[in-house]
Amino acid sequence: MELTKNFEPAAIETRWTGHWKEKGYFNSTPDERPAYTVVIPPPNVTGVLHMGHTLNETVQDILVRRARMSGFNACWVPGSDHASIATEAKVVQMLKEEKGIDKNSLTREEFLEYAFEWKEKYGGIIYNQIERLGCSVDWNRVNFTMDDHYYKAVIKVFTDLYNKGLIYRGARMINWDPAAKTALSDEEVEYREVNSKLYYVQYQLDGQEGFITIATTRPETILGDTAICVNPNDERYQHLKGAYAFVPLVNRRIPIIFDEYVDMEFGTGALKITPAHDINDYNLGLKHHLEVIDTLNEDGTLSEAAQLYVGEDRFEVRKKIVADLEKAGNLVKTEDIVNKNGFSQRSNAVVEPRISTQWFVKMKELAEPALKAVVEGDIKIHPGDRFLATYKYWLENVKDWCISRQLWWGQQIPAWYAPDGTFVVAESKEAAFEKFNAQNPNLKMEELSQDSDVLDTWFSSWLWPSEVFHGITDPGNADIRYYYPTSVLVTGQDIIFFWVARMVMAGLEYEKEIPFKDVYFTGMVRDKLGRKMSKQLGNSPDLLKLIDTYGADAVRFGIMISAPAGNDLLFDESSLEQGRNFNNKIWNALKLVRMWQNNPNGITETTGNEPDIAAAWMRNRIEQAKAEMENLFKEFRISEGLKTLYSLIWDDFCSWYLEWQKPAQGQPTSNAKLQATIEFFEELLQLLHPYMPFITEEIYHLLREQSDDLSVKQYAPTQATDNSILALGELLKQTITAIRDARVKNNIKSKEPVKLFVQTTQPDSYTSLAPILERQANVESVAITTEAVDKCINVLVGKDKLFILPATELDTSIQKEQLEKDLAYLQGFLASVEKKLSNERFVQNAKPEVVEVERRKKADAEEKIKAIGESLAQL
Numbered sequence: 001m002e003l004t005k006n007f008e009p010a011a012i013e014t015r016w017t018g019h020w021k022e023k024g025y026f027n028s029t030p031d032e033r034p035a036y037t038v039v040i041p042p043p044n045v046t047g048v049l050h051m052g053h054t055l056n057e058t059v060q061d062i063l064v065r066r067a068r069m070s071g072f073n074a075c076w077v078p079g080s081d082h083a084s085i086a087t088e089a090k091v092v093q094m095l096k097e098e099k100g101i102d103k104n105s106l107t108r109e110e111f112l113e114y115a116f117e118w119k120e121k122y123g124g125i126i127y128n129q130i131e132r133l134g135c136s137v138d139w140n141r142v143n144f145t146m147d148d149h150y151y152k153a154v155i156k157v158f159t160d161l162y163n164k165g166l167i168y169r170g171a172r173m174i175n176w177d178p179a180a181k182t183a184l185s186d187e188e189v190e191y192r193e194v195n196s197k198l199y200y201v202q203y204q205l206d207g208q209e210g211f212i213t214i215a216t217t218r219p220e221t222i223l224g225d226t227a228i229c230v231n232p233n234d235e236r237y238q239h240l241k242g243a244y245a246f247v248p249l250v251n252r253r254i255p256i257i258f259d260e261y262v263d264m265e266f267g268t269g270a271l272k273i274t275p276a277h278d279i280n281d282y283n284l285g286l287k288h289h290l291e292v293i294d295t296l297n298e299d300g301t302l303s304e305a306a307q308l309y310v311g312e313d314r315f316e317v318r319k320k321i322v323a324d325l326e327k328a329g330n331l332v333k334t335e336d337i338v339n340k341n342g343f344s345q346r347s348n349a350v351v352e353p354r355i356s357t358q359w360f361v362k363m364k365e366l367a368e369p370a371l372k373a374v375v376e377g378d379i380k381i382h383p384g385d386r387f388l389a390t391y392k393y394w395l396e397n398v399k400d401w402c403i404s405r406q407l408w409w410g411q412q413i414p415a416w417y418a419p420d421g422t423f424v425v426a427e428s429k430e431a432a433f434e435k436f437n438a439q440n441p442n443l444k445m446e447e448l449s450q451d452s453d454v455l456d457t458w459f460s461s462w463l464w465p466s467e468v469f470h471g472i473t474d475p476g477n478a479d480i481r482y483y484y485p486t487s488v489l490v491t492g493q494d495i496i497f498f499w500v501a502r503m504v505m506a507g508l509e510y511e512k513e514i515p516f517k518d519v520y521f522t523g524m525v526r527d528k529l530g531r532k533m534s535k536q537l538g539n540s541p542d543l544l545k546l547i548d549t550y551g552a553d554a555v556r557f558g559i560m561i562s563a564p565a566g567n568d569l570l571f572d573e574s575s576l577e578q579g580r581n582f583n584n585k586i587w588n589a590l591k592l593v594r595m596w597q598n599n600p601n602g603i604t605e606t607t608g609n610e611p612d613i614a615a616a617w618m619r620n621r622i623e624q625a626k627a628e629m630e631n632l633f634k635e636f637r638i639s640e641g642l643k644t645l646y647s648l649i650w651d652d653f654c655s656w657y658l659e660w661q662k663p664a665q666g667q668p669t670s671n672a673k674l675q676a677t678i679e680f681f682e683e684l685l686q687l688l689h690p691y692m693p694f695i696t697e698e699i700y701h702l703l704r705e706q707s708d709d710l711s712v713k714q715y716a717p718t719q720a721t722d723n724s725i726l727a728l729g730e731l732l733k734q735t736i737t738a739i740r741d742a743r744v745k746n747n748i749k750s751k752e753p754v755k756l757f758v759q760t761t762q763p764d765s766y767t768s769l770a771p772i773l774e775r776q777a778n779v780e781s782v783a784i785t786t787e788a789v790d791k792c793i794n795v796l797v798g799k800d801k802l803f804i805l806p807a808t809e810l811d812t813s814i815q816k817e818q819l820e821k822d823l824a825y826l827q828g829f830l831a832s833v834e835k836k837l838s839n840e841r842f843v844q845n846a847k848p849e850v851v852e853v854e855r856r857k858k859a860d861a862e863e864k865i866k867a868i869g870e871s872l873a874q875l
Helices: 009-023 051-068 084-099 108-132 148-163 219-224 235-240 279-288 314-328 364-375 384-396 429-439 457-461 478-483 493-510 543-550 552-560 573-597 613-634 638-661 671-688 693-703 723-745 763-777 812-837 840-845 848-874
Strands: 035-039 073-077 167-177 182-184 189-204 211-216 227-230 244-246 253-258 270-273 331-344 352-361 380-382 415-417 423-425 486-492 516-522 525-527 569-571 754-759 779-784 793-797 800-806
Touching: 009 108, 009 543, 009 552, 009 693, 035 051, 035 478, 051 073, 051 486, 051 516, 051 525, 051 543, 051 552, 051 638, 084 108, 108 543, 148 167, 148 423, 148 457, 167 331, 189 219, 189 314, 211 219, 211 270, 219 314, 227 235, 227 279, 235 253, 270 279, 279 352, 314 331, 364 384, 364 493, 380 384, 384 493, 415 429, 423 429, 457 493, 486 493, 493 516, 543 552, 543 573, 552 573, 552 638, 552 693, 573 638, 573 671, 573 693, 613 638, 613 671, 613 723, 613 763, 638 671, 638 723, 638 763, 671 693, 723 754, 723 763, 723 793, 723 800, 754 763, 763 779, 793 848, 812 840, 812 848
Parallel strands: 035 073, 227 253, 380 516, 486 516, 525 569, 754 779
Antiparallel strands: 035 486, 167 182, 167 352, 189 211, 189 244, 189 331, 227 270, 244 253, 415 423, 754 800, 793 800
16 A cells, blocks of 8 residues: 555544444443543533533543553443523524524424424534544443433432422522523623723702712612612711612602611712612612512513613613713713623623522532532542632532523423412422322312423533433443443533532432542633634634544644643644644654565564664653653643653654664665564554544554554553663764764764764763664764864763764864853853852752752753863864
């Protein structure tokens, strides 16, 4: 087979994806091996994978493939989330734009039919992307949070928690999304700084001259005011105890109350109280028994209770009421300010606080064991130094969770109402009727109506690690016993509250065991300007287009090479180009080995008596890298692992080892060296495979006939390294580099042979390296000397002095100039080190090993300065 000029991924990716699936390599069933379980954080069924997902799935695949190749029964469960708010919005939009249908004209059942059709049409897009990325998931285990078994699990858990007294229904101040027309939990509100205006409005006092002035950023809520509050310690308002004022434009008479909650320094020190539209006002209203006037409809328009601007949008009303207040003489002034507004993470609408009857989960009792599991180390968070404190803070200050949503797409709340408004909670209508029948035998089943709300999406996904194995619906089954708890959860830092902490709660409540042992938080993927990627900014690239352009391996490389755990990463397509170049580097290495295999001068079995230093060094470098990789994976430093392999393959194997081993011009290939090279190449491909599965599998099979596939080939145990051989290899690299640099600086052509004299304390090392130096640096001979050699180029390699004698007469002025530059640099460096060591505070306070490093730097610089001085004296 003739190899292409560069690696061409498209056909190769399709072929290997099909082969792996046909072989069933990624399907998992319980057996005698230890399980390594990962559940995919289920992406929303609404759309496509963004770059954050790409990073997340790549990290998971690296961990899963490495575990599979390390003797584990790896099981990676794929799936998607029904995403109540986002999906319903998409379906409503589709019905309106494509079919001219208003959701309100449909029955719930009719709407759900359209929703499932939409899910079937678009849900496969995500799975196609996951497959194209090379993810080794078990496609036999795909789960969806609206699957029948999953739906039943959610209803079962709701009913159980209600019976335990951990779920209740009540009227409370909640966050309301006027665009999606649904309640939100506190965690679904994102606070952002925005440019706003502060409006100073005066309220006419009742029964006395003058006004009291308040400052507000939301003048449209004035119509719902039921009090004005001032601090009892504020001298400016002592005369207003027991007084009243009138709400502008509607002339409602409201009391002036006193409470230390008010900040005397903000605005005028007087606060308008609107209990229906602010959580703090609501709490003050409860304390002071104030009337509650809800002036907003569910869509953000003003209600009948507002009296004015009824049916108009809240932000349009803001403009109108400011103008009307000014016309009436109530607007004193406006100021430009920056403040924080709450936005819905789902619809991006400005959230409105609203009193509403909703369903809530009592969180404190569930949070305590979830906090203990992490604090005591049963679950380890990576990187812990960044996210452990965040996890602890949220659980220590957790609030009750609003779980009801005013939608149709999702698990419908299993509460059943009688005509008189009483209700029972049960898993089915039949079970609810039985409960009612015990109290009211005259009630008919058809008289029962189910709560129209659905449950928060996160109320289903907190069961994910358990119910993907049917742990709730079929407790104690073989899968849940074998695969649970899962091994590691890989997720984004932005859902630490929504999902991670709640999964721990649910796992401990229903499986009596933690759901995972490790949590690895990836960073946020940003564009190269540091902006969060979003559809609005248009800065999030299309994953499939990137794969089409660069190949899946290059995309995986590009996103991993700059993704340290927990830290945000700046995504730049140049990193994908680097990945593509890496592919081509490895591909060219394959072509070089192919040339050796097809050497027109043949392959010889005779190797001579010289030891194969290059092979010994490469063997030890691989073992050294394997040990390093093991430590990096234990610490979840996965990006650093890729950098280790990149350097090992690009530099050590391709740039050095292959050059040292290639046959001399016109000479046959040494079979021993060829076989060693193929073995090293295979091992390097195996180490790289979890990161870049397609190119590694392809080249593995192109090197020679294989009896296995790389994706399931088991790693060999790591062997001890010989540091003396590693040092010999480094010496060889430094010596070749020094000779090549000397040639360039002294205008000596690479074809011109030179003689090498070495003044060293390790003569045997240089003697053993002579055959490679002759081939690689065109060194005619290597001799050991105890004295300086005249008419040579003098260079240092560590503490050794190299004297390079060219075939033609040497122009010493060039060398003298270079040596003087080197001397000046070293003298400056020595001065900086001596200054640091002469600083008593540094010597006393720094760690002893740090001080010792500086002392070694000083001794090394002094030795080099002395050697350069001797060389200059000879010149």
